[in-house]
Amino acid sequence: MVARDNSNFSFADLEQWLNDHRVTEIECLVPDLTGVARGKILPREKFTEDRGMRLPEAIVAIGVTGEFPSEGPYYDVIHATDRDMHLRPDPSTVRIVPWAADPTAQVIHDCFDRHGTLIPYAPRSVLRHVCDLYAAEGWAPVVAPELEFYLIERSTDPNQPLRPPRGRSGRAETSRQAYSIDAVNEFDPLFEDIYDYCQKMELNVDTLIHEVGAGQMEINFFHDHPLGLADEVFFFKRTIREAALRHEMYATFMAKPMAHEPGSAMHVHQSITDTVSGRNLFSNEDGSPSREFLWYIGGLQKYTPAAMALFAPYVNSYRRLARSTAAPINIQWGTDNRTVGIRSPVATPAARRIENRVIGADANPYVALAATLACGYLGIKNRIEPSPECKGDAYLSEYQLPRSLSEALGWLADETELHSVLGKDFITVYSEIKDIEHSEFMQVISPWEREHLLLHV
The missing domain is CATH 3.30.590.10 (Glutamine synthetase/guanido kinase, catalytic domain)
Structure with missing residues (x-):
């Protein structure tokens, strides 16, 4: 069982894939520090319109119990005002959700700040940097x-x-x-x-x-x-x-x-x-x-x-x-x-x-x-x-x-x-x-x- 090569998937390819699979909902996923899938579920139309979403900066930086530090160096990196990060879908990651009742896709997103820079503590960003x-x-x-x-x-x-x-x-x-x-x-x-x-x-x-x-x-x-x-x-x-x-x-x-x-x-x-x-x-x-x-x-x-x-x-x-x-x-x-x-x-x-x-x-x-x-x-x-x-x-x-x-x-x-x-x-x-x-x-x-x-x- 060998995966398809989606490495050159464009947003146009992604839209065609969603059409071919008659997808009505998208699970927009971000892996956090524990590997838990965070994010939102969007209707297909909303996903296509926005091609991204926003989440608080700290969502990818919480512990396995869902707790945050109350003070310390953590807030030298993550702003205390709980700013938004901007999520962009990676078209190459699109997969069907085979256990869903309705045709649903899941797409992993990368995390950026408002200036378009990758969030450095998001796990996917760290691996991208090393590669x-x-x-x-x-x-x-x-x-x-x-x-x-x-x-x-x-x-x-x-x-x-x-x-x-x-x-x-x-x-x-x-x-x-x-x-x-x-x-x-x-x-x-x-x-x-x-x-x-x-x-x-x-x-x-x-x-x-x-x-x-x-x-x-x-x-x-x-x-x-x-x-x-x-x-x-x-x-x-x-x-x-x-x-x-x-x-x-x-x-x-x-x-x-x-x-x-x-x-x-x-x-x-x-x-x-x-x-x-x-x-x-x-x-x-x-x-x-x-x-x-x-x-x-x-x-x-x-x-x-x-x-x-x-x-x-x-x-x-x-x-x-x-x-x-x-x-x-x-x-x-x-x-x-x-x-x-x-x-x-x-x-x-x-x-x-x-x-x-x-x-x-x-x-x-x-x-x-x-x-x-x-x-x-x-x-x-x-x-x-x-x-x-x-x-x-x-x-x-x-x-x-x-x-x-x-x-x-x-x-x-x-x-x-x-x-x-x-x-x-x-x-x-x-x-x-x-x-x-x-x-x-x-x-x-x-x-x-x-x-x-x-x-x-």
């Missing part, structure tokens, strides 16, 4: 995400632990079924709908597998340009949640939804193509690994620890990154080694690539792709040599990543080179939002604290 840095060097980054998620039994009580859903047999999984075809077949009706939705939306999805955890699945995407693939991951998350609800279950991209099951990642394969020759920059003419390949790894090793607040954006994210959970705990690298944080899969010279395995499924795809590309970009520009290749079990090595969101935010604050690539305004807004989320979490008393501290301390 532009590559383009200025004559490079074209290529990525391919692998997205893990859990199917969960419906539950409206957040105090109760989550459980896998019942499949066609009427039974829930009670053991780990990695790569089991029969375990996937338990949810055939759901996955038939998911593939039907993806086909109607022309999403670039490839392989479906059952991952290690009970009820844990993985979907792989074909390689493509980072912005287009971030859009596809954004669309896919909406799609699979909707499909799961229609089958009386939830789909979750939490990094660690169940205490005794593995966490969910978004592994990102990445390479660079020379825009003139079309050559994979990671391979020399004789097929050997290039200097750029090693420098890119060196950049990931140096800057990933500081970027962890972007790769692991919630307090829950750090429950996944533990020695006993089959997730990376350091930034060692190795060939065909799944215990390291930075893996080089076995591939032909033309397909040589690097896989970042530390990113969580809960990460905003625009932010995560921008950050991992920024790390590699700095590695090449600064000619950073990697450490020696790890050829053993990296889980036996020391932790090299922050252990909590608060620690990660401290590391991010200190790494000014990342700020220069991702944008100081973005780092300021993002960090302030994450501080608010962490403060809110610290106000919650957990069952563990009541169980072990109530009468024992």
